[in-house]
Amino acid sequence: xxxxxxxxxxxxxxxxxxxxxxxxxxxxxxxxxxxxxxxxxxxxxxxxxxxxxxxxxxxxxxxxxxxxxxxxxxxxxxxxxxxxxxxxxxxxxxxxxxxxxxxxxxxxxxxxxxxxxxxxxxxxxxxxxxxxxxxxxxxxxxxxxxxxxxxxxxxxxxxxxxxxxxxxxxxxxxxxxxxxxxxxxxxxxxxxxxxxxxxxxxxxxxxxxxxxxxxxxxxxxxxxxxxxxxxxxxxxxxxxxxxxxxxxxxxxxxxxxxxxxxxxxxxxxxxxxxxxxxxxxxxxxxxxxxxxxxxxxxxxxxxxxxxxxxxxxxxxxxxxxxxxxxxxxxxxxxxxxxxxxxxxxxxxxxxxxxxxxxxxxxxxxxxxxxxxxxxxxxxxxxxxxxxxxxxxxxxxxxxxxxxxxxxxxxxxxxxxxxxxxxxxxxxxxxxxx
Amino acid sequence: xxxxxxxxxxxxxxxxxxxxxxxxxxxxxxxxxxxxxxxxxxxxxxxxxxxxxxxxxxxxxxxxxxxxxxxxxxxxxxxxxxxxxxxxxxxxxxxxxxxxxxxxxxxxxxxxxxxxxxxxxxxxxxxxxxxxxxxxxxxxxxxxxxxxxxxxxxxxxxxxxxxxxxxxxxxxxxxxxxxxx
Numbered sequence: 293x294x295x296x297x298x299x300x301x302x303x304x305x306x307x308x309x310x311x312x313x314x315x316x317x318x319x320x321x322x323x324x325x326x327x328x329x330x331x332x333x334x335x336x337x338x339x340x341x342x343x344x345x346x347x348x349x350x351x352x353x354x355x356x357x358x359x360x361x362x363x364x365x366x367x368x369x370x371x372x373x374x375x376x377x378x379x380x381x382x383x384x385x386x387x388x389x390x391x392x393x394x395x396x397x398x399x400x401x402x403x404x405x406x407x408x409x410x411x412x413x414x415x416x417x418x419x420x421x422x423x424x425x426x427x428x429x430x431x432x433x434x435x436x437x438x439x440x441x442x443x444x445x446x447x448x449x450x451x452x453x454x455x456x457x458x459x460x461x462x463x464x465x466x467x468x469x470x471x472x473x474x475x476x477x478x479x480x481x482x483x484x485x486x487x488x489x490x491x492x493x494x495x496x497x498x499x500x501x502x503x504x505x506x507x508x509x510x511x512x513x514x515x516x517x518x519x520x521x522x523x524x525x526x527x528x529x530x531x532x533x534x535x536x537x538x539x540x541x542x543x544x545x546x547x548x549x550x551x552x553x554x555x556x557x558x559x560x561x562x563x564x565x566x567x568x569x570x571x572x573x574x575x576x577x578x579x580x581x582x583x584x585x586x587x588x589x590x591x592x593x594x595x596x597x598x599x600x601x602x603x604x605x606x607x608x609x610x611x612x613x614x615x616x617x618x619x620x621x622x623x624x625x626x627x628x629x630x631x632x633x634x635x636x637x638x639x640x641x642x643x644x645x646x647x648x649x650x651x652x653x654x655x656x657x658x659x660x661x662x663x664x665x666x667x668x669x670x671x672x673x674x675x676x677x678x679x680x681x682x683x684x685x686x687x688x689x690x691x692x693x694x695x696x697x698x699x700x701x702x703x704x705x706x707x708x709x710x711x712x713x714x715x716x717x718x719x720x721x722x723x724x725x
Numbered sequence: 726x727x728x729x730x731x732x733x734x735x736x737x738x739x740x741x742x743x744x745x746x747x748x749x750x751x752x753x754x755x756x757x758x759x760x761x762x763x764x765x766x767x768x769x770x771x772x773x774x775x776x777x778x779x780x781x782x783x784x785x786x787x788x789x790x791x792x793x794x795x796x797x798x799x800x801x802x803x804x805x806x807x808x809x810x811x812x813x814x815x816x817x818x819x820x821x822x823x824x825x826x827x828x829x830x831x832x833x834x835x836x837x838x839x840x841x842x843x844x845x846x847x848x849x850x851x852x853x854x855x856x857x858x859x860x861x862x863x864x865x866x867x868x869x870x871x872x873x874x875x876x877x878x879x880x881x882x883x884x885x886x887x888x889x890x891x892x893x894x895x896x897x898x899x900x901x902x903x904x905x906x
């Protein structure tokens with residue numbers, strides 16, 4: 293991956309490490325990193341953590357310590373102390389005094405050992421460098437093909453130990469690429485790596501939506517010369533047509549109990565919201581008006597549906613009860629607010645606003661009603677939350693190319709996800725596995 | 726002949742109604758393809774489940790492609806729209822009349838009216854905007870005497886631009902409904 297130069301951002305970091313908490317902008321300069329983390333904003337409180345190269349990982353297919361470091365940095369909660377050259381594993385007695393001099397507050401060291409059957413045993417230990425105490429041990433045995441997954445699980449473990457919150461690194465992201473005239477639906481790790489194609493098609497694919505258990509995707513495919521909703525089981529590749537009514541079938545999203553999909557159908561004229569029973573395929577109409585209703589999604593408890601409607605003259609976000617009653621408007625400022633996604637903890641709504649001809653990711657605090665734009669880009673699309681509600685993934689255009697980004701909810705830490713070549717769009721963050 | 730004249734009168738009224746922003750009554754559409762939703766399995770589905778020791782495994786599938794449904798009349802079979810608008814422009818009339826005559830003479834033909842938008846904005850909202858354009862054309866053809874059973878209004882949103890580029894010239898070419906046989 294081509295390294296994007298942000299040389300000006302390095303200056304404050306190199307001049308004075310303590311300036312980190314106040315510096316305006318910096319980019320990770322870790323040479324192995326296949327992603328770029330951009331940090332901006334004042335008053336960041338990040339845990340400085342030392343991560344030793346794992347013993348034995350140089351001969352393993354994946355570098356556990358590199359994946360762990362990248363995950364922790366991308367979360368915005370950690371700063372990996374660079375270039376320590378530590379030669380440690382989980383059984384070592386680390387020199388805490390020296391680590392404290394390097395401003396590290398925590399340390400992870402471990403090993404990756406190939407077993408006789410080809411699997412790997414991953415062991416790690418976490419230390420609190422400030423107190424010099426051990427904070428826990430991690431151990432699992434995995435197939436070589438799951439070494440990345442194992443590293444993400446280890447990152448979740450470290451994240452939870454040090455922040456008290458559940459990590460979401462061992463999750464998956466679905467996205468679509470377009471290369472010349474070929475479209476692919478990919479399932480990748482939460483860092484964009486390890487992508488596997490679930491579907492390739494000569495016609496567009498849009499709107500992938502994860503089932504609550506993460507085993508199936510619903511999506512819209514145009515392979516029969518019109519938008520049709522499919523449900524696709526990832527492990528087997530088995531899929532079936534879920535909605536192919538007369539007209540367009542689009543914008544699928546799952547009910548929390550996986551028994552039905554919300555979707556936009558035009559079978560009765562206009563784009564209106566329907567609930568489709570997954571077992572029978574029967575569609576029940578939820579909205580009745582002459583305008584556009586689309587992009588429906590349930591709240592986590594299934595009691596509310598958030599959606600977009602132009603019933604007020606311009607596209608705005610609304611919510612209603614699951615049976616279609618009690619419609620209330622959610623967004624009021626601006627003339628174009630679309631693509632709502634509710635955070636799993638129910639506290640935030642992210643969506644896209646057109647502001648002065650630019651399309652930007654917004655984050656709305658549902659208890660205060662305060663919304664803010666969190667990006668500097670101008671063609672943002674389709675934001676969705678990580679299952680721990682701490683990061684947002686969205687599509688945008690960077691230097692003329694489509695790209696996927698993650699951002700913290702305050703917009704201060706962003707990372708461009710690794711991905712396939714060509715245009716990359718339509719991200720959807722999957723549930724916990 | 727009388728029927729056709731009435732159709733043109735109706736279309737004129739329709740064009741006027743559209744451009745003056747008067748809302749038309751919703752045309753109820755019988756759902757003839759409802760049974761398709763319960764189609765048990767897609768022919769492209771992979772038949773053999775893939776099992777693997779790895780928990781990260783994803784099986785790969787190749788999507789299919791549909792064929793044509795009739796023979797198009799000679800000439801341009803595309804209707805263009807202004808930005809953020811669903812109103813038929815005066816130049817749409819010749820295209821619609823030619824296609825209406827062709828469809829009435831060939832009642833076995835079925836067409837898809839494919840709505841498209843320019844690239845600005847979200848994919849799903851653009852899909853709904855393209856649908857609105859396609860349905861405007863469907864109503865116009867119905868008023869010209871075409872059987873509704875020959876027409877399906879669908880949308881591609883911004884997924885299939887006919888012109889590349891991010892300028893108004895490209896946008897104008899992309900805001901369209903294609904009459905596809």
